[in-house]
Amino acid sequence: MRADAKKNRDHLLAVAGTAITEQGVDVSLRDIARRADVGLATLLRHFPTREALLEALLRTSFDELTARAGEFETSDSPEDALVSWLRDCVAWTTEYRGVTVLMAAAIEDTESALHASCVTLRAAGARLLARAQAAGTARTDIDGTDLFALIAALAWLSDQPPLAPRADHLFAVVASAILTNPASTNTEGTAPPSP
């Protein structure tokens, strides 16, 4: 890449970062280009889609979340590890207003620039879930995709201003549903609702 091109690219990423923090991921691309003193077409050649721009911007964060899942995998309490990591995921998405919708769309769209990162994230969660399930502290009728969907739903809640005040509480409610109730080691009769 030519030096001036790299300079443009880096500058665009910096400007996009602040613009998205201020206005959310739906911010006008034209506006980002304007703020970066660059033609709109220049932005679009560096980042052909909104998803491509976000991917470049969020790659570091994605990697951090995946790495943290790896650390949690060695912790003593599989269920605490799972819940703590889920909480980290939800907290992270709230920094990028609107990103949940794009991630939900990207998880099955192999053409999306965000696809690989989302799949990696789901796999990291699936490992933590499997460990808790093996330890008998997470319900066994859900998988990594269910977990991804629950994170997305809770993150979406945090993204809606009128519902956001309840997001933390509802996270706890959903977390309690993921963890099998230790009080009911039910071997018979009182099986929890399953699909």
Add this chain to the structure above:
Amino acid sequence: MRADAKKNRDHLLAVAGTAITEQGVDVSLRDIARRADVGLATLLRHFPTREALLEALLRTSFDELTARAGEFETSDSPEDALVSWLRDCVAWTTEYRGVTVLMAAAIEDTESALHASCVTLRAAGARLLARAQAAGTARTDIDGTDLFALIAALAWLSDQPPLAPRADHLFAVVASAILTNPASTNTEGTAPPSP
């Protein structure tokens, strides 16, 4: 209202209904006007905002859901009544792709044309919840607003094509969290997580 105005209004509502069914609530208003062979400005005077158009279109459905909650209030099992009604709510929103976001925004926006309907819906859910709580079969650390948020989150899930296949299952998971586990009537020691 003049006869020709009423005719325009009714025709616009009919066209909007099919357009929204096909393309979701974000369908272009210009497109609806075009399909109705009417000027865009005409549509906007009958329905000054997208929410106003939706309110006119969904009022019947809102009323039906509220009425059904009333019927459920007299049923034998408060917990079955609550869960069945929640299921009806989620199922209904899936008929109007994208409506969940507008409802979440409307619940605290007194200016929104959808505000009153959303508040009524929340109150209907709150009554069913209170009845189940009084019967000791629903956790007592949530209220009508939490319930509204959970419905919205589950409806949003159903609205995301990649996550939709898990929506029914995850509804059951969340429902199990709302209903206190009958196996753990925990009087001491194993209190469920609370905020």
Add this chain to the structure above:
DNA sequence: ACCTGAACACCGTTCAAGT
């Protein structure tokens, strides 16, 4: 190689001019 302005086909909003 890389950048850019301009044209394009959209969108919702507003309003003066028609019937």
Add this chain to the structure above:
DNA sequence: ACCTGAACACCGTTCAAGT
């Protein structure tokens, strides 16, 4: 009273023309 076309300020996409 009610309707409408046109102007407006946006949006993302595309591409021929510049350096």
